[in-house]
Amino acid sequence: MARKAKHSAVFWIFLTPVLLAFTLVIFIPFILGVFYSFTDWSSSAANQGGLKYVGFSNYDKSLHDLKFIYSFGVTTVYTVLNMLFVNAVAFGLALLVSTKIKGRNVYRAGFFIPNLIGGLVLGFVWQFIFNAAIPFIGPLIGLGSLADPKNFLLSNNVGATFGLVIVSTWQSAGYIMMIYLAAIQSVPAELHEAAQIDGASPAYRLWAITVPMVAQAFTVTTFLTLINSFKQFDVNVSLTAGGPSVMFQNHAIAGTELLAMNIYNTAFAANSLSQGQARSVVFFLVLVVISIFQVMASKKKEVEL
């Protein structure tokens, strides 16, 4: 009994720093944020008379804003593409570096390095690659059309969305690869040996042994890529700045403004903090629902030895 009490005291002592940090920087701001989304909060001297309760009008305005609706669409497309690309590339790289090829430690480190570079920097570097380096190299290798600004990857919204996916894949594939690599290495070797004796081909062993055995990793990686793609902000700001524009329901609007950037622009460029806050709450709810479904679906695929 006494031992159990001691245990639980230790438990809480160790947990306190995390709980404190979580409460201060996540929980309280979140509650405040929800509260502000129902007011005319502006964080400026204009509110000196106190906050006014405005009901659901911030939500109403947001859901009737074409830009917000478009952002939802383009963010969904981007997220799906990004999840596919990042996971496919990361899994491929993990398989590659888990074989016995020469210099695999160098590869492991090399693939991981882009993850250590900030998204803002990456965005500007790749903007240079897409807008200056490729058009420069194109004519030199006999592809003059690459120098035509109409053919730049970032010159239309479809291309620019792929541009975001390329940069994001380049950035995060190495990180996701590490998770796959750890899972692949923990698959017991005797399973492969037994299958080999039974005459299973390498491709069949990959499909029947490796994939089910690393399903746990899939749950984690798809969750991580889903959340990170949905919350994409820094690469978006530096690579495309929301552009180029696109016609949507007979209005010209920013074509690659993902949700996080839309919220930022609503709050700070349009100077409407409370409406930006309302959009964050909507964003949060959508993210929670999608994540729960995704984790539930992936969990079903996991196997235990």
Next chain:
Amino acid sequence: MKKLAFFLVALSLSLGAFGQAKITLVHNKVEIDKAMKTYAAEWGKANNVDVTIITSGGDNGNMGQILQADYAAGEMPDIFVIDGPDTYSQWANILADLSGEKWVGQTSVAYRSPDGKVVGQPVAVEGWGMAYNADILKAAGVDPAKLTSLGAYKAAFAKIDAQKAKLGLKSVVSMAASTGMGWVTGDHNVNSYLSNGLKYGDKSIANLALQGKVDAKRLADYADWVELLFKYADQTVLTAGTYDDQVGAFATGKAAFLHQGNWVDPNLAAAKATFKAGFAPHGSSSAVTDGVFVSAPTWYVINKDSKNIAAAKKYLNDLVFTAAGNDYVVNKAGMIPAFANIKLQPSGPLSKSIQEWAAKGKIYSWNQYMLPAQFRSNSLVPIYNQFASGQIDKAKFISLFTDAIATLKQ
């Protein structure tokens, strides 16, 4: 011994700071950051005030975020910057009345509250037109003094375009219309529609826009002007260029005209550009419009709840009335002073050109900031971008522009 000396220095520094007045200034002119910090440090030493300068520039109201965060934290700076009616209404409740200050008599562009109180000291006078490379124009046989209407520009652009190879040009105009450079179109170019050719201070077209209406005849001319600028621009710079690309093309003699203001002087100097340059009016109208857009774009304001109002007021006064202050404003920061008593002249060719236009009284207002910031960046910029990338034609541009203005009606 060395350690002891270091300790003593540190001790004396910290003692020196004790009991000093402290003022914090938040501003958004990145290009003068270094000059301002140097000046503020010297001024602080001479007046025994600890001055902290916080610089946050760029578009999209980055400075606004700092101010909002500081306000929420209860640490509002003593001096900060407003840029027009939008930000004025945000902070109106905490602005000190500066009507009694000595500098008020020396300027005509102080920021006044709707009830006539002076609340803002102009940071500088700025302006833009079509910046031209005088050497190239001379070689091409174009007289910049005659560039005062749409027709004149059409002829001149065609003439220069035909001699591009001979003149070593890549394009006639250096123009930017990407989403990231939206301030060139949505903040500056749109002002040709709002104020070009109108008497200084005439806000009729902007007020019409705020009622949701456009002047169709004026807009048709303006659309021709936008089309002309886009047609003769380097398409890569136009749709994918950055500020450096746009200004660089002009600074290196690859373009004869540049759609920017006198703030590019430091960039030209940094690029070691030696050609003569000046401003010509915008040709957004078939009638003659003989003037450029000049105004004080930003104002210093003082937080009335500051504990050091006296020091803050002295800081602003000293910019206008001391030799060191004037030297900093004009020579170190390269700005055009907004005060009659300052006799120093800026050395940049474009700043000089703005001063010449202003001296002749041939100036038009900046009315673009009468339109809400979010309208300019969210509604107007994508329309220009569509037009620039050739996705829509001129007729569609006019109809989208008209529809967008219609949403301004309250």
